[in-house]
Amino acid sequence: MVAIRPGSPLTGSVTVDGSKNAALPLLAAAAALRRPVRLGNVPTNTDVETMLTLLQQGGWHAARSVNDPQTTLILPSDQSQPDLAPEVAARIRASYYLVPALLGACGRARLPWPGGCDIGARGMEQHFKVYERFGDRTTMDDRGYFVEATARDSGTVSVMLPFRSRGATVAALLRAVVEGRPLRLGQPNLSPEVLSVVEALRTAGWESRFGENTLSLRPPVIPSEESVSWRVPGDKIEAGTLACAVAVTGGEAQILGVRSGDLAPLVDALRLLGFPTEADDGTLTVRARGARPTGRSLQAVASLDPGALDADFEPPLMALALSLPGTHLFADAINPGRHGNLLPQLTRLGAKIHELCPTECRITGPQRLSGAGVEATDIRTGSALAIAGLTAHGVTTLGGLEQLRRGHADLPVKLHALGADICEVIP
Ligand SMILES: CC(=O)N[C@H]1[C@@H](OP(=O)(O)OP(=O)(O)OC[C@H]2O[C@@H](n3ccc(=O)[nH]c3=O)[C@H](O)[C@@H]2O)O[C@H](CO)[C@@H](O)[C@@H]1O
Ligand SMILES: C=C(OP(=O)(O)O)C(=O)O
Numbered sequence: 001m002v003a004i005r006p007g008s009p010l011t012g013s014v015t016v017d018g019s020k021n022a023a024l025p026l027l028a029a030a031a032a033l034r035r036p037v038r039l040g041n042v043p044t045n046t047d048v049e050t051m052l053t054l055l056q057q058g059g060w061h062a063a064r065s066v067n068d069p070q071t072t073l074i075l076p077s078d079q080s081q082p083d084l085a086p087e088v089a090a091r092i093r094a095s096y097y098l099v100p101a102l103l104g105a106c107g108r109a110r111l112p113w114p115g116g117c118d119i120g121a122r123g124m125e126q127h128f129k130v131y132e133r134f135g136d137r138t139t140m141d142d143r144g145y146f147v148e149a150t151a152r153d154s155g156t157v158s159v160m161l162p163f164r165s166r167g168a169t170v171a172a173l174l175r176a177v178v179e180g181r182p183l184r185l186g187q188p189n190l191s192p193e194v195l196s197v198v199e200a201l202r203t204a205g206w207e208s209r210f211g212e213n214t215l216s217l218r219p220p221v222i223p224s225e226e227s228v229s230w231r232v233p234g235d236k237i238e239a240g241t242l243a244c245a246v247a248v249t250g251g252e253a254q255i256l257g258v259r260s261g262d263l264a265p266l267v268d269a270l271r272l273l274g275f276p277t278e279a280d281d282g283t284l285t286v287r288a289r290g291a292r293p294t295g296r297s298l299q300a301v302a303s304l305d306p307g308a309l310d311a312d313f314e315p316p317l318m319a320l321a322l323s324l325p326g327t328h329l330f331a332d333a334i335n336p337g338r339h340g341n342l343l344p345q346l347t348r349l350g351a352k353i354h355e356l357c358p359t360e361c362r363i364t365g366p367q368r369l370s371g372a373g374v375e376a377t378d379i380r381t382g383s384a385l386a387i388a389g390l391t392a393h394g395v396t397t398l399g400g401l402e403q404l405r406r407g408h409a410d411l412p413v414k415l416h417a418l419g420a421d422i423c424e425v426i427p
Contacts, residue, residue: 001399002412004389005371007421009251009289014414016239016257017043018070018232020407021312022193025170026230027051028097029197030074031060032104032174033204036227042072043235044409046402047092047116054095057084058102080105086112086144092406093117096124097170103136103149104178112144117378117403120337126161126168133159134175153181160186164304169194173217177201180219188215190306192236192262200230212306234258237312238408239284240266241383244316245415247275247288248323249390253418255284265309269317272296273324293366295325302332311335315342315384322351323391324365331360341377345385348372349392368393376400379407386411390420397425 018041027048030037042048042064052072055062061075082102089095093116102109114124128138128145135151157179159172169189174197176183188194190210198208198215205220234257246253247270260267260279267284270277274294276287298321302311311334321328332338336359343353343361349369354362371394376382382404389396398404404411412422 001397001401001425001427002386002422003425004386004396004398005421006391006393007249008419009249010246010253010415010418010420011251012418013254013256014242014417016235016242016255017045017409019043019193019235019237020045020047021237022196023048023232024051024092024094025097025193025197026200026232027055027062027072027074028094028101028170029174029177029200030230031055031058031077031098031101032177033228034076034104035204035225036076037074038227038229039072039074040229040231041070041234042232044069045405045407047094047406050088050092051094053088054084054098057088058082058098059105077105082106082108083110090115093122093167096127096167097174099127099131099147099171100174100178103147103175108146108148110144110146117335117380118337119335119341119378122335124167126165127171130159130168130172130175133157134179134181156182156184158184158186161188163187164189166191166194166304169215170197173197173201176217177206180223182219183217185215186213189304190215191304191310192233192259196233200228203230204228233262234282235408236262236266237310237380238411238414239263240313241316241387241411242414242418243270243277243284243286244320245387245390245420246286246418247273248320248387250288250291251418252287252289253285255286257282258284260284264307266313266317269298269300269309269313273298273320293324293326297326298328300328300330302334304334311338312380314338315380316387318342318363319346319384319387321363322346322365322367322369322388327362327364329360329362333359338378338380342381342384345374345377345381346388348374349385349388349396351388370394371396373397373399376403379403383408383411386415386422389422399427
């Protein structure tokens with residue numbers, strides 16, 4: 001566990017890791033492509049390490065470069081095998097991204113129900129609808145699901161998603177890649193993580209177009225087996241978390257290595273609250289020293305719509321808002337169990353939170369928090385508690401670091417580098 005105490009304002013600069021949630025589908029895309037892929041800026045958090053283990057189990061060569069451990073080489077499978085160790089695959093949500101690659105390599109995929117953050121019912125019936133549109137047979141039981149490729153057609157596959165699921169969008173893209181078929185996808189998820197996959201496929205010769213309501217993909221005119229190089233974008237959520245930590249302490253810092261466009265809703269939120277914030281040329285600058293909170297009401301509503309607030313920004317913003325004047329609204333109906341994880345932990349620090357319903361709450365600040373023992377019950381609950389601990393009077397001990405490390409290789413180290421009073425303690 002780590003112990004956190006309030007201290008001086010966070011200052012300096014720090015570089016974020018590659019994004020876990022972009023790295024996971026890019027690794028699966030590399031496996032689906034059946035060409036050598038050199039992927040740079042691959043973070044070392046445990047979910048990504050789990051994904052690399054799964055690729056190796058499936059027969060792919062997936063290894064970090066000795067000279068540059070952030071670069072991973074993924075080579076096509078010659079000895080594929082579709083039955084990945086269920087206890088490993090069940091650790092992460094993103095094991096479901098491997099279905100298309102396994103279908104391409106073995107014609108079938110058997111996986112356990114996905115794990116990952118325990119933040120409410122997390123269905124995947126839209127993935128199965130996607131596979132069925134490609135002619136695959138799907139079966140499921142208590143332990144997991146089985147997908148089998150049956151059809152060998154070549155025309156365009158059209159799929160209309162009922163909502164903008166990131167997982168189902170990636171499933172459709174990668175299934176089209178494996179089958180070499182054009183895809184027309186209605187109501188796609190257009191998050192930066194999905195667009196990173198689209199961009200990567202373009203470098204491999206796939207044509208793609210998208211507007212707000214449709215995403216289309218076409219195979220390369222001349223297929224190639226040459227290697228391609230991709231790069232995982234910087235982690236927007238890690239950057240946003242660090243920005244909230246800087247703001248809560250009244251500090252001033254530069255957070256490097258993240259694309260400015262990925263941060264627009266977070267930057268808007270910080271500015272609305274009164275923190276001068278710029279995102280330019282891969283650098284997020286937060287100047288909270290001497291900043292006057294506006295007292296304006298933040299409405300942090302998680303959404304899957306293009307350009308809207310990513311659900312994973314909501315917890316760090318909630319931790320920040322507790323220290324600010326005004327009445328602020330928070331909602332995450334995408335992950336219906338998130339508040340059930342986060343709110344009781346913040347309450348242990350003395351936060352007064354008015355729950356409007358299980359997925360919506362109102363906070364009126366500023367509130368004075370007191371240090372206590374808390375638990376990272378999911379990745380973003382962990383990072384929000386680290387932020388809250390920076391202002392809570394006394395010592396906050398944060399346990400459950402294995403959850404935090406699933407998404408961030410070393411968030412406490414980065415906070416320490418900015419001057420936070422945070423250290424690892426043996427319980
Ligand atoms: C690995 C990864 O990138 N995880 C992110 C991804 O999760 P996740 O992979 O769950 O995201 P999706 O966009 O696919 O799904 C969002 C929600 O829709 C529901 N759903 C989805 C598909 C389906 O077939 N049926 C169904 O019911 C689930 O309740 C799910 O929680 O997006 C969430 C919301 O932006 C983020 O909080 C997670 O950090
Ligand atoms: C919810 C998250 O991850 P996962 O979907 O992998 O559980 C997350 O990254 O915050």
